[in-house]
Amino acid sequence: MRHIALLDSQAVGANHRREEASGELRLLKASIAALQHEKQKIRRQKMKASHWLDSWRSRRQAGGVNYNGLIGFAEDLPEIQILGKLRHPHLVTLIGVCPEAWSLVYEYLPNGSLLDCLSQRSNFSLNWKIRVRIVAEIASALLFLHSFKPEKIVHGNLKPENILLDSDLSCKIYPELNRTGALTSKSDSYSFGMIILHLLTGRAPETLAAEVRKAVSCGKLDSLLDSSAGEWPNFVLKQLVDLLHSPEERTVPSFFLCPIRQEIMHDPQLAADGFTYEGEALREWFGNGHETSPMTNLKLEHLHLTPNHALRLAIQDWLCKA
Numbered sequence: 001m002r003h004i005a006l007l008d009s010q011a012v013g014a015n016h017r018r019e020e021a022s023g024e025l026r027l028l029k030a031s032i033a034a035l036q037h038e039k040q041k042i043r044r045q046k047m048k049a050s051h052w053l054d055s056w057r058s059r060r061q062a063g064g065v066n067y068n069g070l071i072g073f074a075e076d077l078p079e080i081q082i083l084g085k086l087r088h089p090h091l092v093t094l095i096g097v098c099p100e101a102w103s104l105v106y107e108y109l110p111n112g113s114l115l116d117c118l119s120q121r122s123n124f125s126l127n128w129k130i131r132v133r134i135v136a137e138i139a140s141a142l143l144f145l146h147s148f149k150p151e152k153i154v155h156g157n158l159k160p161e162n163i164l165l166d167s168d169l170s171c172k173i174y175p176e177l178n179r180t181g182a183l184t185s186k187s188d189s190y191s192f193g194m195i196i197l198h199l200l201t202g203r204a205p206e207t208l209a210a211e212v213r214k215a216v217s218c219g220k221l222d223s224l225l226d227s228s229a230g231e232w233p234n235f236v237l238k239q240l241v242d243l244l245h246s247p248e249e250r251t252v253p254s255f256f257l258c259p260i261r262q263e264i265m266h267d268p269q270l271a272a273d274g275f276t277y278e279g280e281a282l283r284e285w286f287g288n289g290h291e292t293s294p295m296t297n298l299k300l301e302h303l304h305l306t307p308n309h310a311l312r313l314a315i316q317d318w319l320c321k322a
Helices: 002-061 072-076 078-085 114-118 128-146 185-201 209-218 234-243 279-287 309-320
Strands: 094-098 103-106 163-165 171-173 268-270 276-278
Touching: 078 094, 114 163, 114 185, 128 171, 128 185, 128 234, 185 234, 185 309, 268 279, 268 309, 276 279
Parallel strands: none
Antiparallel strands: 094 103, 163 171, 268 276
16 A cells, blocks of 8 residues: 555656646747747848848949938938938937948937936036926927928927937937827827926926826915926916916816826826726835735736826826816
């Protein structure tokens, strides 16, 4: 009986190891399939790149002419054509391309980004006069993009990281083209409002949206102002606040509110429980050691987040109509 029990134990162990080996084999097969797919994708990209490079070399040998300061292959890249035509004092200028590195070459702006200045990562601060001028410069650049012919251009990713400063602390927007049609100029207007709040308070507006709305409605916005900008004149504050849209008079749709913070979401992220939360709030929830749903208290299958672009666009559209 002891021998039988020992054999049974060995058989169970062997079966367990066989199952583990089978699982590892399935993983290996899946990995091999994924690698083969990636290899085919890279091969297609390489063939496309080689064809493009051969085409560019042949044009270069034939003495291809420049297009708005860009080398002669620009006609194959319609977005490069558009960027090459954009000339505005407050847009970063595209001055060329580097086909060997698949890179665009823009003018150099020595004072970094607006985010660097507002987060005190630079050696200087922006006083209120410079900040007001930056607001006007951004507005000028957006008006140019939204009035561009034959088709208006939506930046689609306007944020302090994409606003660069030259040696005179004049701002220039790093151009990005949104050609999908999913975004409208209202998206840029909403982002512009967020930048104004950032310039006023020195803090990312996503983290104090409720505070700002309350302060504006109570006439106490000065309590949130960035002291490093100096003393803001009242008439300047009034003009900037008039540019912002305040949705307090309308009932906020419940699904626009983060279930954790009960505030309008600026970065809606879909979690594994099927609910959408403010990205920062949910990351704080996970950072505090939680692996359960804030709504159901059940353990989540995973902690990955998926941007809810549809809800984000709906919220931005609703805010812009306020």
